[in-house]
Amino acid sequence: MAKxxxxxxxxxxxxxxxxxFLRDGPPTLKRRRHDLLRLKDALLAHQDAFVAAINADFGHRAKQETLLLDLGSTINIIKYLHRNLRRWMRPERRSVAMVFFPGSNRVLYQPLGVVGVVSPWNYPVSLALAPLATALAAGNRVMLKPSELTPATTELLASTLAELFDESRSP
Structure with missing residues (x-):
């Protein structure tokens, strides 16, 4: 996140x-899974701080709502990405037109490089980190722009992500 x-x-x-991204190339399966687990662990480690930050931003939001809809859903998405990542990275065979036999086709999925995520204010953790986790799983680097309407949560996201990822090296 830019400061x-x-x-x-x-x-x-x-x-x-x-x-x-050009220097390091796309991350390996092992690296992507490692980054997803680090993100999940950071969410779990800072869950009380996220609940407090969201409560401060909204004036009052039920702790259960934040735990279920913001943090819980994001953690479940990260688990889903981690579980299916190997299959999604696998090249897929495609059929070949008769005129091109004995050739073969396959789709190799490649990351875009750097993607931007602009998140809204209403569920500031899940709507920022679910797309971030998805982009990381796809092998991309991410520039995240959280809502300015949730300053406490944005600050906590910035400090948490700065602990996990250096913006000049592979996440």
Whole structure:
């Protein structure tokens, strides 16, 4: 996450992300799974802080709602991604037109490089981290822009993600 909304800072962050993706290439299955587990563990470790931050941003939100709809759903998505990632990364065979025999076709899934995630305010953790986890599982780097209407949660997301991922190296 870029530290400010200054366009030159965002452009510099994007260039660092692109350069790192081109330098390091797509992450391996092992790396992607490791990153997903680190993200899940960080959510579990900071769940009380996320509940407090969301409560501060909304004035009052039931702890159960935050645990179930923001944190629980995100953790379940991360588990689902982790469980299915090997199958999704596997090349898929495709049929070949008769004129191209004895050739063969297959689809190799490739990451885009750097993707942007802009999240809304109403469920600030799940609507920011579920797309982030999906992009990481796909092998991409992510620039995350949480809502400015949830400042406490945004700050906590920034500090938590800064602990996990360095924006100039592979996540």
């Amino acid at each position: 400010s909304g200054d366009p030159s800072d965002l452009t510099a962050t994007l260039e660092r992300q692109r350069a790192a």
